[in-house]
Amino acid sequence: MTQEASDNGAICLDLLREIDRDRYLACLLSPADKRPAIAALYAFSAELARIRDLVREPLPGEIRLQYWRDLLDGKGHGSTEANPVAAGLLAAIERYRLPLAPLQAMVEARLFDLYDDPIETRGMLEGYAGETASALIQLTGLVLDPADAARHAETAGHAGIAQTTAGLILLMPLHRRRGQLYLPLQLLSAVGLDREAFLAGEDRQRIGAAIEAFAGLGREHLEKARRAGRPSPSLAPAFLTATLAAPVLDRAARAGADGLDRDLRPSQLRRQWRMLRFLMLRRL
Incomplete structure (x- = not known):
C-alpha cells in the first residue's frame, strides 16, 4: 500500500x-x-x-x-x-x-433524493435499495473476498434492502419535515392512506399500520438474507452495518405511528456490540 x-x-x-x-x-x-x-x-x-x-x-x-x-x-x-x-x-x-x-448506478439512484417525488411501488423501493446499500455490500465484498462475494450476492441483495428500509425508518422524521416520502404509495394505499394523509400525521392508526407494514417488508428481506446463507469470516465485515437493521425494524413494528416522531436507533454501545457479535456468529 x-x-x-x-x-x-x-x-x-x-x-x-x-x-x-x-x-x-x-x-x-x-x-x-x-x-x-x-x-x-x-x-x-x-x-x-x-x-x-x-x-x-x-x-x-x-x-x-x-x-x-x-x-x-x-x-x-x-x-x-x-x-x-x-x-x-x-x-x-x-x-x-x-x-x-454499480458505482455509476449508485450515483444515478441518488438523483431521486434531490426531489420530492414519491416511490410508487415496492419494486421501486427494492430497486433503489439494490443500487445503493446492496451494491455497497457487494462492492465491499469484492475488496474483501471476490470469490466469496460472488457466491453471496443474493445475501447481499436482501441484506441491503433490509438495511435501506431500516435507514429510511430512522430518517422518517426528517423526511416528513421536508415533504419527502419513501414508503411506497402501493403500501399506503393498502392501509387506506395517500401521500398527503401520511405526511399530515393525523390518522395515527393507519399511519401505524403503514409503518408496521414497511418494517415488515424489511424483515421479510432480512429473513431471505438469512436463508440465503451466512457469509464466510473473510466476507463478514461487508455485512457489519446491515446487521444493525433488525433492532430498528423490530422497534418500528412496535412503535407504529410514534416512529414519525421518535428516534428508534439503538444506543451506540448496543450497535457496537451487535457488530462485534455478528463477526463471531455471522447471523444478520
Missing part, C-alpha cells in the same frame, strides 16, 4: 467518523490492509447520501452528482488528488478491479 493510499484512507475514515459513525466502526473492524479501499467506498456512498442535506435546490445537487459521474467516466475536473475521497475511490477501483457499472 502506498503512502498516498494510506493518507487518503485516513481522511476518508475521518469523514466517516463525522457523518457515518456506524460505517466508520465497520471500517475499524475490517482487515487493516483492506481498510483504505473500504473507507473510500463508504465515504463515496456517504458523500452521495448527504447531498440533499447540503443543498437547498435540486440543481446544485445535480451538479454535485455530475462531478461523480464525470470522475467515474474518466473525465474528472482538475486534480483528483485534491479530493481524497475521489482519489481513494479511483485507487480502490484500480487495485481491486471493481466494476464501474
